[in-house]
Amino acid sequence: MTASDKADEQRFLEEYNPKDYLSPLVTVDVAIFTLIEGRLHVLLVKRANHPERGRWALPGGFIDAGQDTTLSEAAARKLEEKTGVTAPYLEQVYTVGDNTRDPRGWSVTVLYMALMAHAPTAAFVDSVADTRWWPLADAMGQDLAFDHRQLLDAARQRLSNKTAYTVLPVHTLDAPFTLTQLQQAFEEVLGAALEKKSFRRRILSADILDEVGEAPPPGGRGRPAALFRAKAGLGEHAFVRVVGEGK
Amino acid sequence: MTASDKADEQRFLEEYNPKDYLSPLVTVDVAIFTLIEGRLHVLLVKRANHPERGRWALPGGFIDAGQDTTLSEAAARKLEEKTGVTAPYLEQVYTVGDNTRDPRGWSVTVLYMALMAHAPTAAFVDSVADTRWWPLADAMGQDLAFDHRQLLDAARQRLSNKTAYTVLPVHTLDAPFTLTQLQQAFEEVLGAALEKKSFRRRILSADILDEVGEAPPPGGRGRPAALFRAKAGLGEHAFVRVVGEGK
DNA sequence: CAAAATTAGTGGCTTTACGCCAACAATAAC
DNA sequence: GTTATTGTTGGCGTAAAGCCACTAATTTTG
Numbered sequence A, B: 001m002t003a004s005d006k007a008d009e010q011r012f013l014e015e016y017n018p019k020d021y022l023s024p025l026v027t028v029d030v031a032i033f034t035l036i037e038g039r040l041h042v043l044l045v046k047r048a049n050h051p052e053r054g055r056w057a058l059p060g061g062f063i064d065a066g067q068d069t070t071l072s073e074a075a076a077r078k079l080e081e082k083t084g085v086t087a088p089y090l091e092q093v094y095t096v097g098d099n100t101r102d103p104r105g106w107s108v109t110v111l112y113m114a115l116m117a118h119a120p121t122a123a124f125v126d127s128v129a130d131t132r133w134w135p136l137a138d139a140m141g142q143d144l145a146f147d148h149r150q151l152l153d154a155a156r157q158r159l160s161n162k163t164a165y166t167v168l169p170v171h172t173l174d175a176p177f178t179l180t181q182l183q184q185a186f187e188e189v190l191g192a193a194l195e196k197k198s199f200r201r202r203i204l205s206a207d208i209l210d211e212v213g214e215a216p217p218p219g220g221r222g223r224p225a226a227l228f229r230a231k232a233g234l235g236e237h238a239f240v241r242v243v244g245e246g247k
Numbered sequence C: 001c002a003a004a005a006t007t008a009g010t011g012g013c014t015t016t017a018c019g020c021c022a023a024c025a026a027t028a029a030c
Numbered sequence D: 001g002t003t004a005t006t007g008t009t010g011g012c013g014t015a016a017a018g019c020c021a022c023t024a025a026t027t028t029t030g
Helices: A003-015 A071-083 A119-127 A136-141 A148-163 A168-172 A179-190 A196-206 B003-015 B071-083 B119-127 B136-141 B148-163 B168-172 B179-190 B196-206
Strands: A025-036 A039-046 A060-062 A089-098 A107-115 A131-135 A209-214 A226-230 B025-036 B039-046 B060-062 B089-098 B107-115 B131-135 B209-214 B226-230
Touching (some): A025 A071, A025 A131, A025 A148, A025 A168, A039 A136, A060 A071, A071 A107, A071 A119, A071 B089, A089 B071, A089 B089, A107 A148, A107 B107, A119 A131, A131 A136, A136 A148, A148 A179, A179 A196, A179 A226, B025 B148, B025 B168, B039 B071, B039 B136, B060 B071, B071 B089, B071 B107, B071 B119, B089 B148, B107 B168, B119 B131, B148 B168, B148 B179, B168 B179
Antiparallel strands (some): A025 A039, A025 A060, A039 A131, A209 A226, B039 B131, B089 B107
16 A cells, blocks of 8 residues: 555545445344243343334344444343343344335344253343243244344244254253253254154264263153263354254 | 324334434445356455555445345345346355444445356456456455455355255356266365265256256367256255265 | 053164275277 | 277165164152
């Protein structure tokens, strides 16, 4: 860059005023999933303000240019405000933007998906007004704010697609868990039954779980199961194909 | 919604002024890949304006709130402006946003990846000033504008990851093509050799190609190969695992 | 306290997919 | 014609996956 170029750029930046540009509003929304009594649930918030006041919506909102330095930080912040915890798994799904989804004009939303165990969130979520876990089918069945029904559907699809070659569902369970619970989590997310022997072979040979002794029979019948928890640092990458058809 | 609610909302919308909000600038960038003489190339544009004037960058720019009604439409528009064609494959990769990547402050970029055959673009691309196809390694080797090196890398990774379970590389070839060419396209994208028999077994049993007669020997040696083209409507979904290790 | 019920975990056979390599086929170069 | 070169197919050994029944360790029930 020559000296005159540098001067040029300086001038450019001084003359630049963001209010001269009509930029879209940018929001971040998060589809937070957990497993409650074996069923997949999603966290929704009843909107307190216009537009769409009174409708249930995914947690989210505007970027706070002062507070947030990164999109994923913004997503993590919104998530913690509603659940009180840091999610063990947070992933960007996709971004929608157009001039029809919000009455205010061009708007852009970056959708994230998060997974977490239910127990640590239960008390906190109860304490936040107009916020609750919904069974996924019920959430999809109602008239959500904006295009959140589509967003939720996209997140759900991402989750089940990725479950074909990762171990994402572990993040929805409270540790420690049994292999049967884990298999049921996979089955719930996939909406399909898995073959027991194959599932166990693959999960165990993937070497992503630590065994933590026997199950103290919590009122359960039958032979007590071995207990496991996810190995530390299993945050992002754990590519394991754990799926077939099976009865 | 009650009547007073409706009035409320009306008032809200009338009082709303986008210039009251400091929104991030939103841009769309596209990593356009093609295969030239068997090597993967990416289209870059030399920036004509500040900031980063003179550096090579991915095609892209601001959303035109007047012209674009959708993010992907904006991406398609930028792509067509530079290549003269409509890409057979366009996919959103991910969105970066923070307050450090652009000297103007908070900015958000939605990254797309596109695949296309080279031949139909060659003449047009030549005619566009400061725009050319770069061999991928050369593109990655230089000092690209903004964080475009990372964006390009992310797009490349998405392409090779997805090639493990889709047939994306077909979109980089001029039709018709031979199975050997297709295999070489896969190998170039994956950076690894594939086993011939397995590759053919899977591609053919996937039933995504139409055979179009014999190859007119174009100066080539050896037995002439059968020619194929992708079945119509293979745009998005064609999930086929076509990869192993191989010699 | 014994038998039945229930859930966890394993053995072992069958089937399928894949990697590998060699044979065969069709063309150009010499 | 013979050789070199590239495309295409056959067939076999191996590893993984599906399947189903059997064993194991508990609680429940009569």
